[in-house]
Amino acid sequence: MGEQTRRLDAARERLRPIFAEIAAGTVAREKDHELPFAEVAALRAAGFGRLRLPIEHGGFGLDWESFAEVLIELAAADSNLPQIFRGHIAYVEHILAATPSERRSRWLERIADGELVGNAWSENGAAAVGTNATRVTRRADGSWRVDGRKFYTTGSIFAEWIDATVDLDGTTVTALIRRHQNGVEISDDWDGFGQPLTGTGTAVFTDASVDDDDVEPFTSRFPFQTAVYQLTLLSVLAGIASAIERDTVAQVRARTRTYSHGSAERVADDPQILQIVGELTATSATARALVLDVARAVQHAADVLGTPETEDAVITAELRSAQAQIVLTDLVPRAASRLFDTLGASAVRSGTALDRHWRNARTVSSHNPWIFKARQLGDHAVNGRTPEFVWSVGQAKVLEASAAEH
Numbered sequence: 001m002g003e004q005t006r007r008l009d010a011a012r013e014r015l016r017p018i019f020a021e022i023a024a025g026t027v028a029r030e031k032d033h034e035l036p037f038a039e040v041a042a043l044r045a046a047g048f049g050r051l052r053l054p055i056e057h058g059g060f061g062l063d064w065e066s067f068a069e070v071l072i073e074l075a076a077a078d079s080n081l082p083q084i085f086r087g088h089i090a091y092v093e094h095i096l097a098a099t100p101s102e103r104r105s106r107w108l109e110r111i112a113d114g115e116l117v118g119n120a121w122s123e124n125g126a127a128a129v130g131t132n133a134t135r136v137t138r139r140a141d142g143s144w145r146v147d148g149r150k151f152y153t154t155g156s157i158f159a160e161w162i163d164a165t166v167d168l169d170g171t172t173v174t175a176l177i178r179r180h181q182n183g184v185e186i187s188d189d190w191d192g193f194g195q196p197l198t199g200t201g202t203a204v205f206t207d208a209s210v211d212d213d214d215v216e217p218f219t220s221r222f223p224f225q226t227a228v229y230q231l232t233l234l235s236v237l238a239g240i241a242s243a244i245e246r247d248t249v250a251q252v253r254a255r256t257r258t259y260s261h262g263s264a265e266r267v268a269d270d271p272q273i274l275q276i277v278g279e280l281t282a283t284s285a286t287a288r289a290l291v292l293d294v295a296r297a298v299q300h301a302a303d304v305l306g307t308p309e310t311e312d313a314v315i316t317a318e319l320r321s322a323q324a325q326i327v328l329t330d331l332v333p334r335a336a337s338r339l340f341d342t343l344g345a346s347a348v349r350s351g352t353a354l355d356r357h358w359r360n361a362r363t364v365s366s367h368n369p370w371i372f373k374a375r376q377l378g379d380h381a382v383n384g385r386t387p388e389f390v391w392s393v394g395q396a397k398v399l400e401a402s403a404a405e406h
Contacts, residue, residue: 008066011051015070018042023077027353035188035197040084040158044114048074049085052092058112064302068235068295072288075239076246079360080197082239084155086232087119090225091163097222097305103213110160118156118179120164120203123149132167134205136175136215144210146175146183150203157186157199164205165218174221176214183208194356194363223310224301226389227317230325231294233364237328238287240361241335245284247354248277248339257344273342283335290324297321318389319380322373329365336361 022039029036043049051067053059062070071082095107123133134148146166156162162177162184177184183206190200222228255267264270297317304313336358340347347354376387 004063004066007055007061008069011047011060011062011066011070012073014046015043015048015074018046019074019077022074022081026078027356029078029197030353030356031350033196035157035199036078036081036084037158039078039081040116043074043081043085044116047114049088049092049114049116050111052089052096053108053111054096057108064231064295064299065292068231068291071232071235072238072242072291075236076242077239078197079236079240079243079364080195082232082236083195083198083200083364084158085116086229087155087163088117088159089232090119090228091117091161093225093228093302094222097302098220115161116155116159117161117163117176118153118159118199120150120153120156120162120177122152124151130172132165132172134164134166136166136168136173136210144175144212144215146177146205146208146210148205150205152190152200153186153203154198154200156203157188157201162203164203168215172218174216174218175210177205177208177210181209192363194359194361222305223389224298224314224317227294227298227301227314227321230321230368231291231298233367234287234291234294234321234324234328236364237332237361238284238291240357240364241280241284241287241328241332244332244335244339244357245277245280247357248280248342251339251347251352251354252277252342255343259344267342276338276342280335280339283331287328287332290327294320294324314389315386318387319377322370322377322387325365325368326370326374326377329370332361333358333365 018039021042022036025039028034047060048070050059051062051070052064053061055061075082092111095104095111098104132148134146134150136144136146139145146164148166150164153162156179160179162179164175164177165172166175167173179186185204185206186199187202187204188199189202190196190198192200252267252273258265258267258270262270263272267273294317297313297320301310301313301317304310339354339357346352373387376385379385380387
């Protein structure tokens with residue numbers, strides 16, 4: 001047994017009882033729109049937020065492939081939860097990739113102590129593409145303040161810190177903002193039809209304070225960050241695929257009613273039903289294999305960071321994550337719909353909550369639209385053009401110019 005296998009087994013032994021409790025309450029939480037504060041707290045206490053931290057710094061020392069296995073398993077229990085930790089996962093990687101410093105040591109200690117980081121990179125206002133209306137400025141005493149509004153602040157409502165992109169004199173920087181302070185207000189106003197309990201709502205900053213060394217150039221981020229953010233979402237999709245397989249098998253096994261024009265007396269023996277179940281198992285296995293392939297590419301990028309191999313490794317990780325996204329965006333929502341072909345009309349009753357798999361998969365798949373990535377992959381294959389791996393969303397600059405003219 002290898003060292004990573006031992007570490008993964010130890011993490012699973014610690015986390016699986018919590019995953020089981022999480023899974024038992026998933027449907028009720030979604031029906032009642034109950035944010036999983038208790039579940040996040042249980043995961044935090046069990047060390048979920050420090051799985052990637054080296055053992056010598058108080059973590060579990062999981063590599064990316066092992067960590068992806070855990071993420072998939074958690075997503076199968078409740079697809080909201082890995083997405084809640086998405087910003088934290090990326091910020092931990094930022095700290096691990098940073099050069100040794102007093103600040104890095106301080107953040108390693110905070111992560112080891114269970115402190116969590118949420119995300120606040122997006123805005124839904126009138127700011128142009130590539131800019132931020134949220135700003136960091138100096139007060140009269142020289143300290144930093146942040147003012148503005150962010151949307152899609154996934155995980156921040158559960159966290160101690162908010163990782164925000166902000167404007168500093170026309171340049172994008174990041175600010176680590178303490179969540180619990182005057183001047184920070186977070187609302188659970190995410191109204192999407194899927195992933196409803198990720199806390200992906202609005203954060204408003206009004207004269208919020210930021211420590212001096214927690215304002216950093218955005219360019220200081222580790223170069224494969226987009227692949228890490230996408231890998232978390234891919235793990236969510238793989239977990240949903242696993243849950244689809246699990247729930248379909250359970251429903252088919254338990255079903256006693258059949259149709260007169262069916263292909264067998266027992267649903268569990270019906271070859272047409274079994275074919276669909278087989279297809280769903282194939283989707284689940286494919287999703288997991290693709291996620292682990294991306295995880296290995298991300299791990300290689302982390303291993304060679306700062307060497308002459310960095311650029312090629314980063315490109316590979318980013319391309320692999322985009323390829324997997326394109327495939328799983330098609331396969332997993334389709335599987336979430338196909339499961340109903342194995343069951344009767346009773347399966348669409350709200351009490352079964354089986355529709356959540358499609359809603360959640362479709363919502364996760366809508367992040368960072370795959371159609372643009374597919375075009376970039378084609379451009380790379382045909383013309384050798386390397387895509388930009390960091391992008392933004394906002395008002396089109398042509399619209400901004402048109403408004404200014406009028």
